[in-house]
Amino acid sequence: MEILDSIFLNTKKIFLDLLGCWLPDWMILLVNIGIIIGVIAVLGPVIMMYLTLLERKIIGRMQNRIGPNRVGIFGILQPIADGIKMFTKEDIIPQNADKIVHFLAPVLMVIPALLAFAVLPFGRGMIPVNLNVGLLFFIAVSSTSTICVFMASWASRNKFSILGGMRSAAQMISYEIPMVLSVVPVILSAESLSTYAIVEAQARWSGLHWFVFTPWGLLAFIIFFLCGVAECNRSPFDLPEAESEIVAGFHTEYSGMKFALFYMAEYMNTFTVSALAATLFLGGWEGPVLPSWLWFFIKTHALIFVMFWFRGTLPRFRVDQLMGLAWKLFLPLTLINIFVAGGYHLISDRNFRVAGASAVLLVSFLLFTVFLNRKYMPEKRRYDLVD
Amino acid sequence: MFFGLGVLRGLMVTLKNFVTSYFMPPDRGGLFTVEYPEKRLPVIERFRNFPFLVYDKDPENPRCVACEICANECPTKCIYIEKDTDPNKKPLRRPAIFDIDITVCMNCGICEEVCPFDSIYMDHPFEVASSDRLEKLLFHKNDLLKSNDYFHKIRPTHAAAIDARRRAVEEKKKSAAVKPSETGQPPKAQNGGKP
Numbered sequence: 001m002e003i004l005d006s007i008f009l010n011t012k013k014i015f016l017d018l019l020g021c022w023l024p025d026w027m028i029l030l031v032n033i034g035i036i037i038g039v040i041a042v043l044g045p046v047i048m049m050y051l052t053l054l055e056r057k058i059i060g061r062m063q064n065r066i067g068p069n070r071v072g073i074f075g076i077l078q079p080i081a082d083g084i085k086m087f088t089k090e091d092i093i094p095q096n097a098d099k100i101v102h103f104l105a106p107v108l109m110v111i112p113a114l115l116a117f118a119v120l121p122f123g124r125g126m127i128p129v130n131l132n133v134g135l136l137f138f139i140a141v142s143s144t145s146t147i148c149v150f151m152a153s154w155a156s157r158n159k160f161s162i163l164g165g166m167r168s169a170a171q172m173i174s175y176e177i178p179m180v181l182s183v184v185p186v187i188l189s190a191e192s193l194s195t196y197a198i199v200e201a202q203a204r205w206s207g208l209h210w211f212v213f214t215p216w217g218l219l220a221f222i223i224f225f226l227c228g229v230a231e232c233n234r235s236p237f238d239l240p241e242a243e244s245e246i247v248a249g250f251h252t253e254y255s256g257m258k259f260a261l262f263y264m265a266e267y268m269n270t271f272t273v274s275a276l277a278a279t280l281f282l283g284g285w286e287g288p289v290l291p292s293w294l295w296f297f298i299k300t301h302a303l304i305f306v307m308f309w310f311r312g313t314l315p316r317f318r319v320d321q322l323m324g325l326a327w328k329l330f331l332p333l334t335l336i337n338i339f340v341a342g343g344y345h346l347i348s349d350r351n352f353r354v355a356g357a358s359a360v361l362l363v364s365f366l367l368f369t370v371f372l373n374r375k376y377m378p379e380k381r382r383y384d385l386v387d
Numbered sequence: 388m389f390f391g392l393g394v395l396r397g398l399m400v401t402l403k404n405f406v407t408s409y410f411m412p413p414d415r416g417g418l419f420t421v422e423y424p425e426k427r428l429p430v431i432e433r434f435r436n437f438p439f440l441v442y443d444k445d446p447e448n449p450r451c452v453a454c455e456i457c458a459n460e461c462p463t464k465c466i467y468i469e470k471d472t473d474p475n476k477k478p479l480r481r482p483a484i485f486d487i488d489i490t491v492c493m494n495c496g497i498c499e500e501v502c503p504f505d506s507i508y509m510d511h512p513f514e515v516a517s518s519d520r521l522e523k524l525l526f527h528k529n530d531l532l533k534s535n536d537y538f539h540k541i542r543p544t545h546a547a548a549i550d551a552r553r554r555a556v557e558e559k560k561k562s563a564a565v566k567p568s569e570t571g572q573p574p575k576a577q578n579g580g581k582p
C-alpha cells in the first residue's frame with residue numbers, strides 16, 4: 001500500500017535524483033516546477049476528453065441508449081475523433097465582432113480552469129502548490145471565468161450571445177455568495193484555508209471523519225455542490241447556454257477550436273468543482289485501505305456522476321427560480337449554518353450537539369422552504385393620473 | 388408536499404433507468420437499441436420498399452406487358468418504359484426499357500396497386516445507398532426483374548394469394564377456350580384474328 005500510495009511522488013523523485021547527477025540545484029528546481037506544470041497541462045485536456053465520453057455514455061444509459069461505441073472499443077477513441085473534427089472545422093468570426101476580444105475570450109476561459117488545478121490535493125503529498133490561502137485562491141480564480149463568458153458574449157455582437165452573457169453575470173453574483181459562505185464552517189473547523197490542511201483535518205476515524213457526516217457539513221456540502229453546478233454552467237443551471245431559449249448562449253458565434261476551448265473549460269471546471277467539493281466535505285484523499293490518490297479520484301468521479309445525473313434528469317430552471325433559490329433559500333441557510341457550526345464547536349457533548357444542530361437546520365430549512373413556496377402575486381396597480 | 392421531493396423522485400427514475408439498462412430486457416427498462424450493421428431485426432413480411440418486376444420462368448418474358456399504366460399513375464413520374472419491338476418494328480407485349488429512378492420514387496406503392504398484370508410489386512431490400520446517383524440509383528430492367536420464387540420468399544402470403552388468383556383466371560380462360568371448340572366453332576385467335 002505504501003508503495004502504491006506514493007508511486008507518483010517516488011517516480012518524480014527518482015527522475016529528479018537522476019537529473020541531479022548532471023544539473024545544478026536551481027535547474028532541478030525549475031525542472032520540478034516544469035514537471036508539475038506539464039502534468040496539469042496534460043491532465044486538463046485528458047480529463048476533458050474522457051469526461052465528455054463519460055457524460056455521453058452515462059446520459060445515454062439514463063435514456064436507454066447505448067452512447068458512443070463505434071470509435072475504438074467502448075468508444076474510447078471518440079473524444080479524439082471529435083477533437084480532429086473540431087480542428088478541421090472552419091473558424092468563423094462575425095463581421096461586426098470585436099475581433100481581438102472575440103479571440104481572447106476562449107483562450108482566457110481555459111486559464112482559470114487550469115489554474116484551479118494548482119490547489120487540488122490529488123493525494124497524500126500530491127498537491128501542486130500548497131498555498132496557505134488555497135481555498136480563497138480557488139474561489140477567486142474560478143469566478144473569473146464569468147468575465148471570459150461575458151467577453152465572449154459582448155464581442156460576438158449577437159443578441160443571443162449578450163443575453164447569455166447577462167444571464168451568466170447574474171448567475172455568478174447570486175451563486176458566488178452562498179458558495180463562499182457555505183465553506184466558512186469548513187474553514188472554521190479545519191482552522192486553515194489551505195486545501196491540504198483541510199483534508200488532514202478530516203483524517204480521524206481512520207480517514208472517515210468527513211465533514212459531510214456532521215449536520216452543518218451535510219447542509220454546506222449540498223449547498224456548495226449545487227452552487228458548484230451553477231458555477232460551471234451545467235444543467236439544470238445552464239442558463240447562459242440554454243439551447244432551447246437562446247441558441248447556444250454566449251458561444252453562439254464560436255466555431256471550431258474556439259468552441260472546443262469553451263467546452264474544455266466547462267469540463268475542466270466540472271472536474272475541479274467536484275474535486276474541491278470532495279476535498280472540503282468528503283475527506284479528499286483520506287480513506288481506508290485504498291491508496292490516497294485512488295480515493296480522491298473515486299470521490300471526485302462520484303460527484304461528477306451526480307452532475308451528469310442531474311443533467312439527465314432535471315429540466316432547466318427559469319431565471320427567476322434560479323435567483324430565488326440562491327437568494328431566498330441558500331443565502332439565509334448558509335448564514336444560519338455558520339452560526340450552527342460555531343455553536344457545534346462550543347458544545348462538547350456529542351449527542352446533544354448533533355441533535356441540536358440538526359434540529360436548528362431542519363427547522364430553518366422548513367421555514368425557508370415554506371417561505372419560498374408562498375405564492376407571490378404582485379398587487380394590482382392603478383394609474384389614476386393616466387385618464 | 389415537501390420542497391424538493393419531486394426532484395428526488397425524478398432522480399430515482401433516471402437512476403433506475405441507468406441501472407436496469409445494464410442487465411434487463413428491453414420491456415423491463417433495458418436497452419432498446421439494436422446495433423444495426425452487426426445485428427439486425429428480421430424484415431417483416433409486409434415491409435414495402437422500392438418496386439421490382441416479377442417474371443414467371445424466363446426473365447426474357449416478364450409478366451409486364453409494357454402497358455405503361457404504372458408509369459402514368461406514378462405520382463412522381465419516376466418510371467420510364469419503352470415497348471420492345473420485333474425486327475419489323477412491330478411493338479411487342481414486353482418492355483425493352485423499364486427504368487425506375489429510385490432517388491425520386493417515394494415508395495407509395497401505387498404502381499403495385501394499378502398494375503392489371505400482377506407484374507410490379509414492392510421489394511424488401513432497403514440498403515440501396517450509393518455514391519453514384521446517376522448509375523447505381525437508376526434501376527434498369529435487369530436490376531428490377533426478379534423471379535416469382537423470390538417473391539414467394541419475401542412475401543409468402545401475398546405471393547400465394549396472387550398465384551391462386553392467376554391460376555383461377557387461367558382455368559377460367561382455359562374452360563372458356565375449350566367450350567367453343569366443343570360446340571364446333573374455332574376459338575377466336577388471341578391476336579385479333581390476324582395471321
Ligand code: SF4
Binds near residue numbers: 450452456468501
Ligand atoms: S408493370 Fe404492370 S402496369 Fe407497369 S407497364 Fe408493366 S404491366 Fe403495365
Ligand code: SF4
Binds near residue numbers: 438493499
Ligand atoms: S412506388 Fe410510387 S413513386 Fe415509386 S415507382 Fe411506384 S408509383 Fe412511382
